[in-house]
Amino acid sequence: MTDNQRLLLAIALCLVYCAWVGFMIFSHYARQRDRRHVASGAFIVAYASQTGTAKQWAEYQADLLGAERPVKVIALNDLAIDTLRKARDALFVVSTYGDGEPPDNGRRFYRALQQHNKQHNSALLQPLSYRIIALGDSQYPAFCAFGEQLDDALQQSGATAIAALKKVDRAQSQPSSSETFERAESALRANTWRVTTQQQINRADRRELFMVTLNAVQALPTWQAGDILDVRPHNDGAAMAEWLQKHDLSPDTIIAVKGTPTPLAQVLQTRQLTDLPASGNAEQHILRMPLLPLRSYSIASVPEEGQLKLIVRKQYHPDGTPGIGSGWLTTYAGDKEPFCAYVKDNPLCHIAQHDVPLVLIGAGSGLAGIRAQLAKRYYTNSNADIWLIYGEQSPQLDNVIPAAIDVWQAKFARLNIQHAYSRGEPRQYVQDIVVAAAEELQNFIDRGAHIYVCGSHQGMGQAVHQTLTEVLGDDALMQLIDEQRYHRDTY
Numbered sequence: 316m317t318d319n320q321r322l323l324l325a326i327a328l329c330l331v332y333c334a335w336v337g338f339m340i341f342s343h344y345a346r347q348r349d350r351r352h353v354a355s356g357a358f359i360v361a362y363a364s365q366t367g368t369a370k371q372w373a374e375y376q377a378d379l380l381g382a383e384r385p386v387k388v389i390a391l392n393d394l395a396i397d398t399l400r401k402a403r404d405a406l407f408v409v410s411t412y413g414d415g416e417p418p419d420n421g422r423r424f425y426r427a428l429q430q431h432n433k434q435h436n437s438a439l440l441q442p443l444s445y446r447i448i449a450l451g452d453s454q455y456p457a458f459c460a461f462g463e464q465l466d467d468a469l470q471q472s473g474a475t476a477i478a479a480l481k482k483v484d485r486a487q488s489q490p491s492s493s494e495t496f497e498r499a500e501s502a503l504r505a506n507t508w509r510v511t512t513q514q515q516i517n518r519a520d521r522r523e524l525f526m527v528t529l530n531a532v533q534a535l536p537t538w539q540a541g542d543i544l545d546v547r548p549h550n551d552g553a554a555m556a557e558w559l560q561k562h563d564l565s566p567d568t569i570i571a572v573k574g575t576p577t578p579l580a581q582v583l584q585t586r587q588l589t590d591l592p593a594s595g596n597a598e599q600h601i602l603r604m605p606l607l608p609l610r611s612y613s614i615a616s617v618p619e620e621g622q623l624k625l626i627v628r629k630q631y632h633p634d635g636t637p638g639i640g641s642g643w644l645t646t647y648a649g650d651k652e653p654f655c656a657y658v659k660d661n662p663l664c665h666i667a668q669h670d671v672p673l674v675l676i677g678a679g680s681g682l683a684g685i686r687a688q689l690a691k692r693y694y695t696n697s698n699a700d701i702w703l704i705y706g707e708q709s710p711q712l713d714n715v716i717p718a719a720i721d722v723w724q725a726k727f728a729r730l731n732i733q734h735a736y737s738r739g740e741p742r743q744y745v746q747d748i749v750v751a752a753a754e755e756l757q758n759f760i761d762r763g764a765h766i767y768v769c770g771s772h773q774g775m776g777q778a779v780h781q782t783l784t785e786v787l788g789d790d791a792l793m794q795l796i797d798e799q800r801y802h803r804d805t806y
């Protein structure tokens with residue numbers, strides 16, 4: 316090939332490359348425009364959801380409404396205030412996160428609305444009629460706070476509430492009396508599982524950390540690193556036997572559940588064992604006994620492993636009995652008693668890019684989500700930098716990382732692990748490491764890193780969020796949230 320031909324070939328290749336980059340940029344913006352586009356006259360169903368429940372409710376509500384008129388389901392952050400101004404009707408389905416805060420995909424919209432109310436003090440949204448379904452958990456002090464804040468802000472901007480704010484309480488285990496919840500729950504992916512191993516991975520008493528392995532009774536469902544398993548726990552067999560004896564009932568007694576004859580032992584497995592009244596119809600009372608509440612766990616494995624793994628802290632009640640969910644998973648469940656659990660999509664914790672650096676920050680049972688993200692990098696053969704900052708109490712009792720990730724650790728050439736032990740030497744928390752390594756963190760961010768935080772919100776997530784705000788700056792952190800590069804899997 317002559318020099319000229321080589322030059323022409325190089326130019327042609329450059330042009331093809333530029334055309335490809337142009338096409339990718341165009342399709343990216345076209346996709347964004349599609350996602351945000353709202354046809355005129357459409358009924359808007361906007362959701363703000365951290366772990367997908369409010370999104371599922373929104374989609375279900377949209378199905379009900381869709382029979383009557385066009386409906387657009389949209390994340391709150393994708394909804395422009397101007398679009399809302401032109402709409403006549405909207406339904407907001409929003410959960411509450413953090414300490415009474417908006418979920419990440421509603422935060423920007425809420426800020427914009429507040430700012431507008433402050434600056435203009437006008438009836439910007441006067442033509443709009445709306446209602447709000449607020450999902451929350453009454454175990455948190457700021458119950459459904461974001462739903463209330465949004466309600467206030469919409470009213471301030473002149474919109475009219477056509478119904479009182481409807482609060483849905485996750486801690487109430489019997490919301491299934493509401494048809495909506497039942498339908499939304501049935502849209503979740505229910506599977507039957509068996510626990511095959513319960514391995515304690517630390518050496519501490521009364522705060523044991525377990526790696527729990529589940530096998531699917533039918534085909535293994537799919538999920539992604541960052542997703543959640545909602546478990547319907549069962550009662551301990553001994554507690555059930557005691558209840559039956561106390562009420563002089565046989566486990567083999569047959570009662571009709573929605574017309575299906577079912578042994579009493581099976582009915583009691585998933586119900587709160589409240590006392591029966593002295594008189595009245597026992598069967599009807601049993602059927603009204605609330606279900607044990609669902610318990611959420613960050614999935615610690617990826618489907619490529621062929622099993623679903625959880626990392627569970629065993630909790631104890633003041634009387635020494637184990638917690639409802641953690642006790643079931645770490646102690647009572649065995650491979651003989653299959654149970655139901657739902658794989659829940661948690662899109663804000665999915666990390667699509669695996670060729671950019673990753674900062675993993677977690678403590679205690681937060682190792683679950685971290686393990687799943689590492690597994691994903693392992694199975695995608697990523698060799699980008701990974702920086703893992705993990706906190707626990709004691710270097711002697713809590714050296715848990717080897718048991719959790721030993722199988723692949725050697726394969727990660729660029730994995731840097733830093734431990735923070737609150738009762739070690741020095742006494743440190745994960746946020747102390749973040750402060751000390753602020754420059755390095757900025758360097759990771761400049762190279763396009765994602766940050767993923769997993770573990771208890773009160774104990775760790777809140778402090779890490781505060782520290783990241785100080786180290787990177789509020790605006791930069793907001794931008795990372797908007798770019799879906801800061802993922803919070805905290806509970």
Ligand SMILES: Cc1cc2nc3c(=O)[nH]c(=O)nc-3n(C[C@H](O)[C@H](O)[C@H](O)COP(=O)(O)OP(=O)(O)OC[C@H]3O[C@@H](n4cnc5c(N)ncnc54)[C@H](O)[C@@H]3O)c2cc1C
Binds near residue numbers: 366543629630680805
């Ligand atoms: C999105 C998400 C992901 C999660 N991921 C994980 C995970 O990966 N690993 C993990 O271990 N956990 C995880 N959790 C926490 C988990 O869902 C449960 O909250 C946890 O296992 C405790 O539930 P339990 O039913 O075992 O305890 P419960 O029976 O609910 O008891 C919890 C605690 O409440 C206190 N308590 C209960 N009753 C009383 C009482 N009468 N008086 C005083 N105190 C009382 C006790 O101190 C007890 O320790 C996650 C939570 C969420 C929301």
Ligand SMILES: Cc1cc2nc3c(=O)[nH]c(=O)nc-3n(C[C@H](O)[C@H](O)[C@H](O)COP(=O)(O)O)c2cc1C
Binds near residue numbers: 418455457
């Ligand atoms: C870390 C965390 C913090 C939460 N904080 C609150 C809160 O302050 N107030 C509240 O009512 N519910 C709170 N919740 C409960 C959620 O709002 C509730 O579980 C809701 O159903 C989640 O919906 P989503 O999956 O759409 O995010 C919190 C849940 C988590 C995991």
